[in-house]
Amino acid sequence: MRTLALVTGILVASLAHAQFEAPDVLVKNVTTEVVELIARDKQIRAGDRARLVELIEAKVLPHFNFQSMTVLAMGQSWNKADAAQRKVLIEEFKTLLVRTYASALAAYSEQRLDYRPLRARPTDTDVTVQVRVIQPGAQPVPIDYSMERTGSGWKVYDVMVGGVSLVANYRTEFNGTVRSSGVDGLIKTLQAKNRSLAESK
Amino acid sequence: MKLLIASAFLLGGCATAPDADPRDPWEGFNRGVYRFNEVVDEAVAKPVATAYRDGVHAEIRDRVRNFFANIGDVFIGVNNALQGKFRESFDDFARVTFNSTLGLLGIHDVASDMGIEKHNEDFGQTFGWWGAGQGPYLVLPILGSSSVRDGLGLALDLYTDPLGEVRPIDVRNSLLALRLTGARADLLEASRILEQAALDKYVFQRDAYLQRRRSLVYDGRPPRERYEDDAPVNREPR
Numbered sequence: 519m520r521t522l523a524l525v526t527g528i529l530v531a532s533l534a535h536a537q538f539e540a541p542d543v544l545v546k547n548v549t550t551e552v553v554e555l556i557a558r559d560k561q562i563r564a565g566d567r568a569r570l571v572e573l574i575e576a577k578v579l580p581h582f583n584f585q586s587m588t589v590l591a592m593g594q595s596w597n598k599a600d601a602a603q604r605k606v607l608i609e610e611f612k613t614l615l616v617r618t619y620a621s622a623l624a625a626y627s628e629q630r631l632d633y634r635p636l637r638a639r640p641t642d643t644d645v646t647v648q649v650r651v652i653q654p655g656a657q658p659v660p661i662d663y664s665m666e667r668t669g670s671g672w673k674v675y676d677v678m679v680g681g682v683s684l685v686a687n688y689r690t691e692f693n694g695t696v697r698s699s700g701v702d703g704l705i706k707t708l709q710a711k712n713r714s715l716a717e718s719k
Numbered sequence: 720m721k722l723l724i725a726s727a728f729l730l731g732g733c734a735t736a737p738d739a740d741p742r743d744p745w746e747g748f749n750r751g752v753y754r755f756n757e758v759v760d761e762a763v764a765k766p767v768a769t770a771y772r773d774g775v776h777a778e779i780r781d782r783v784r785n786f787f788a789n790i791g792d793v794f795i796g797v798n799n800a801l802q803g804k805f806r807e808s809f810d811d812f813a814r815v816t817f818n819s820t821l822g823l824l825g826i827h828d829v830a831s832d833m834g835i836e837k838h839n840e841d842f843g844q845t846f847g848w849w850g851a852g853q854g855p856y857l858v859l860p861i862l863g864s865s866s867v868r869d870g871l872g873l874a875l876d877l878y879t880d881p882l883g884e885v886r887p888i889d890v891r892n893s894l895l896a897l898r899l900t901g902a903r904a905d906l907l908e909a910s911r912i913l914e915q916a917a918l919d920k921y922v923f924q925r926d927a928y929l930q931r932r933r934s935l936v937y938d939g940r941p942p943r944e945r946y947e948d949d950a951p952v953n954r955e956p957r
Binding site for chain 1: 740788839912922923926930
């Protein structure tokens, strides 16, 4: 009886998982597709940043959970923000991250990538997908995608490059700004940053 | 030059930190050195590195990088041995052996092609491996982000640097300059991304440095850190 329950449990769990693309497959497919699109697009290769951002918004953005990223980057300060402020924060942080991601992709899209086998149990809902950027004469740079299973598939909630977590790295900045000039101060800082990036291109 | 450094220190000493970070008690001083470094970088290092990247063919830059990386592997091997990681240490010396011979004095990284992976070690990491904490964060003139522990490690790295033994002096200096230029050129993209990503470059770079060094001490597998404010508060249920 207990065995039956266990088997049923595993079956249900694996069925629930089967409806989504596995996280490592997802990362590989999306990365491969985006790198190929960049390689084929003359405008992007000539430095058209707006077009690259467009491409990332269409192909990469749906696989990120920006709400989780913002919450993690805010830490305790998240509690100080009201619903309206939270919405703006998520939106502004998303804009900043997409632009940063675009720059990183443009810089490193020609490097060789090594996709590591996923070490996770099928029932896991929080996994790390590991990719390594191979470069001559240097230790490979690991890129770790922290991913969580949501109702709409696996979503990235943090990216670690060379052991540096992106969301943790924003935490000191965000908390410091909130301490000195409040949540509105942080929103203003983010908006100003995004404006200056949009202008400079 | 000395005067510039001294005045940067003085300027830094006057600045007071608005929000003292426990990991960075000397923030005012550090910010001063950071500003000084930025001026030097903009005026000298970045333009030279950019010219090097744009003027020298990528393949030759790879060879140059490999050449210095091969010399670096000697003390990476020593540090792995000091950390008791003899397998890794053995690999490091195997790399030096293959790359120095088959790889023509290191300009070809044949060891990587053979599957012997390059490591990243230095004396700062060895101190960390034996349990020494970072100590306060420290920005060094010209050399940039460091900490008390890593600064001491760096002093040992430089003291034992095989390139330091090269004579005549002007050949040694040219090699050192080439190595620095190549290293800065490799960071051109990263520094541009940092420029874009950071709200406050100083803070962003400091936090990235501290995270990175922690990760390196644990060879890329650090235990999860508990921040006081780490809790994903009010996180929507998944």
